[in-house]
Amino acid sequence: MDTSAELGSFLRTRRDRLTPEEAGLDQYGSRRRVPGLRREELAQLAGVSVAYYTRLEQGQSLNASDAVLAAIGRALRLDEDERTHLRGLARPPRKGRRRPRQERVRPATMTILNTMGYNPALVLGGRADVLAWNRPAHALLAAHLDYDDRPNMARLVFLEPHTRDLYADWPAKARATVAYLRQAAGRWPDDPDLAALVGELTMNSTEFAALWARHPVRQCRSETVTFRHPLVGELTLAEEVFQVQEDAGQRLAVFAAEPGSPAESALRLLRVSAWPKP
Template sequence: MADTIMIANSLGDYLRARRALVAPAEAGLPTTGRRRVPGLRREEVAELVGLSTDYYVRLEQGRAEHPSDEVLDALSRALRLGSAERAHLHDLARPPRRAGAAAAVTGRGEALRPALRQVVEAVPNAPAVIMNDRNDVLAWNRLAAALIADFPNLAPRERNMARRIFLDPDARDIHLDWDEAARTTVGMLRMAAGRRPHDPELVRLIGELSLGSDTFRKLWAGHHVHEKTHGPKHFRHPAVGEVMLNYETFQVPGAAHHLLVIYTAQPGSAAEEALNFLASFACR
């Protein structure tokens, strides 16, 4: 099921989803007359990009192979795609061959260098984790385990933030920004699926979440993509209450899809006091 969800004409599905989001006025087109579809018509996209309608229709139907970078960039402009959406479009247009996909996934290597674990554990006053683009948490410090989840005592498959967001019944109590967290989590998985549509662990994860969460299925159908960079994060902890933090994301050298995420509090804030309180117990 998940394999079908991820790779069945993904490029066409994405183009249809994105053109439905662009109002004609945004593209400089007249808005008069009755429109049977939301957003742009196929012929309008073709005109904006400088393609024949027939070729664009074949793109959406999965019958046009290897569109050029110039065509993809023109589509990105016409559909008003940001940097993450543009990268995703290029990924979908250049899917890896199934024969080489397993080797590519195996070769990525999920095991972290011991020094990287030491780096995360050495962060003293801020929760810090290393995660991959499947949302598996691969390393954490004591403060992250105290605030986010008890990672040391979880089974490896449960150290996955997508599972925790969508399948943990307490997730909405822990993540007070649950709606945004859910949307961005799905967006990260969409990006990963575009890069590696045959990744067996990712396929299993998407299938599990699709079967276990109506919300996940609806968000997945929206084709939103997200690249984790920085932003606010709002937790609730049973011992310290609400904790408002900001996170910054750093690419791990030598591991293309591994991210170091560090959560910080404003100096002098209640959140900083809460982290200091948690740290006093976590370091015992």
Template sequence: MECGAGATVDGMDSDNLLGQFLRARRGLVRPEEQGVPVIGHRRVAGLRREEVAMLSGLSTDYYVRLEQGRERNPSVQVVDALARALMLDDDAIAHLHRLARPVPGRSRKNTRRQRISPALLQMMNSWTGTPAVILGRRMEVLAHNPLGGALFAGHTYSGDLMRLVFLDPDARDFYPDWDRVAANTVGGLREAAGTDYDDPQLIELVGELSLKSEAFRTLWARHDIRQKRHETKRFRHPVVGELTLHYESLTINSAPGQQLVVYQAEPGSSSAHALSLLGSLTATETSQPSDSVRQDIAADD
């Protein structure tokens, strides 16, 4: 595993993203799930290459070339057949199509600092009873309103959700459903990264997490894809206790790659009362963005 300049880390060889994805995903499909007879001892946990080829209506030689990166332009029909053989969900199918037809020229842009709309910040700050954060392409917190900041405050990595989940000593206490949160967070990073795996900051992040967290290494190797949309999530907040919040994740058209995540509690619930208490405790804090956020606003896109 390497993490230096121009290097790659496990699962991030940008020369053969399609092949990596196919190998990882066939390893997750049990033969019996696809009606493939299991005879004798198998050295692989999932499907063999020839079994994926058979289920997809392809020759074994052609499928092997796909995995090895010697064939890079499968047709839409072939991609759809592979998706059925590998039992992919909608998010993973869309990702497979992107890998088969990557859009060039995006990764250099991802190395620049991300601009944040002052109008969006002003709107977020007006939501005094609703936590809201803006996430970047690598799940870093680019901005938040006061209540959004208070929701994630008090941790070593409060401003970086990937490192908060996998490196913060308080993570498993803060997230009572840590296993689910961890899987969804890694899948969300895969989705956000798309095919831009030569982004130096992404390489640095994945390299650090792979070295420091066995759980991250295991989840990253699965190549799961989870588009962040909406979900119910539980928190054990160090100040106001247990919270069950529903969130919606919205894309920001003016800033591709950024997500606005808005949290709400069920009206009248104990979580709503706890959120109200948290809001009252942070009411005296400034509603202006921090210095670091102001620097991002001023940075070139």
């Protein structure tokens, strides 16, 4: 992916979402050709010259100092994930530093995965590929697929009707999926498989394309997810996400129910259904 173009797109979307009033700037006249901050207004807030900021947004200056990037981040009111993304785009990795095309799960991680009992658990790669899952995770997320399949979760979210119906708040899941892929693309701009995945989803899902254009950025974090499962009905689970191999971007996701809740009973039923009958 073109890092300089990504940087410009990211900065423009963040300028567009911040109004002069929100930034504490006085307005002189009501006619504006841009929805958010102008370049000169952002430069003023960040304490840099307009010419310098323009070069940065146009990808012509990829050696911005920590102080400048921090000032721009404050001016745009970026959160922690967005600030990290900005630094990554402004300082792209050296050529040759790519994510492994064939990601593998370490034996220790597999051991942890296999001790989760009836709790659904899976290991996701940096491109949102399912690298490994236990049978409860398969039964929860993709029972319509063969257990030995290793699907890509982003493809499931945007291209599989089953997955769209599975998530009670599908729009939230869609936004989170795009936000994760955006930060991954910023971290690994030379990953051809990730670029191909983004291209495929953009061509085949107008919803993905629209979300991608907004340039959301967010790391995967623990949250509460409500599913509408075709076998056990509605169940609300806590999803805990653990980074298990930082350099490769792998993460272990584990789902758990409140003890004594209907969701816990539903998980136990899923566990029974997950294993093949003798």
